[in-house]
Amino acid sequence: MAAPAAFALNRSSYCSDFCLWKLRPLVEFAARLSQHQCGPGDGTCGEASGCPVTGILRILWSLSALPPETGFAVTAISRTPGVTYSDSFDLQCIIKPHYPARVPVSVTWRFQPVGTLEFHDLVTFTRDGGIQWGDRSSSFRTRTAIEKAESSNNVRLSISRASDTEAGKYQCVAELWRRNYNNTWTRLAERTSNLLEIRVLQPDSSPVILVTVGVEEGPLSPVGR
Structure with a gap:
């Protein structure tokens, strides 16, 4: 036995x-x-x-027969929901529970610009560890760093030189996958985070008023002795 x-x-x-x-x-x-x-x-x-x-x-x-998606959840957070023009800001997609890196999870950041109604895919950290940019992300690529934590599947975006283009609502979508014995993939679950609104604030442009104190010129008075 x-x-x-x-x-x-x-x-x-x-x-x-x-x-x-x-x-x-x-x-x-x-x-x-x-x-x-x-x-x-x-x-x-x-x-x-x-x-x-x-x-x-x-x-x-x-x-062990419990579904892997048990407790699967995703949250979007940012420490700087209001960012000053030309400054940097971070977006974090938190995955729970903390799956090890070998568990295949894909994470997609989506973006809805101010004044629009539609979200579009910004960037995806794929299930096999690759990075795939969306079709409408050209303005982000040169100013965005994407990082995946080694001990989890959390994905962070760091965006520099913020402008009106980056103002809007962000959302992350996480998908839990299983690799089958024949090298095909099965999606086990999908979770969508809360909406995260980023406001880009214009720098302080209050007018500066310069006050000049003038000295009135006139005839010189005689100096008494």
Whole structure:
């Protein structure tokens, strides 16, 4: 009979990266516990044995059947919703839960300029780690840095030299993917963030009034002795 660890880890080979990431530490802990309580290789820790740890492993495996999109959510934030003309501002797309980098998640920033009704794709961080710019993002490319966190799938945009062109509403869309055994992709879930409005403020252009104090010229008075 296979030991509980081998049973669970072999079964988990059918599991997505998501459940491996979530459950592998628990499986390894249960495997160490089984070796301590039942003894390794003595035939008493098999899949069909009465070892109580085997039941724990079966529970863990049932938990691995939870959909990967459980708790999947996305939020857009900015520390500078009001930015002065020609200054810089950041946009952050926060993905929860904090999937490891190997879990394929694509993130797209969308933009609705002031005075318009339609959103268009600004830039996408693709599921395989690439960057794809939208068709109407030419004004952003030279002034935008895109960064993906190493420990998560959070994506940040840093936009410099803000102008009226960047004023409007932003939104990020996250998609959770699974890579199949035949190298095809299945989209498991899609989440859309809140709207994030960025206002570009004109610099202070208050007129400066210069006041000149004049000295009135007149005849010189005689100086008394």
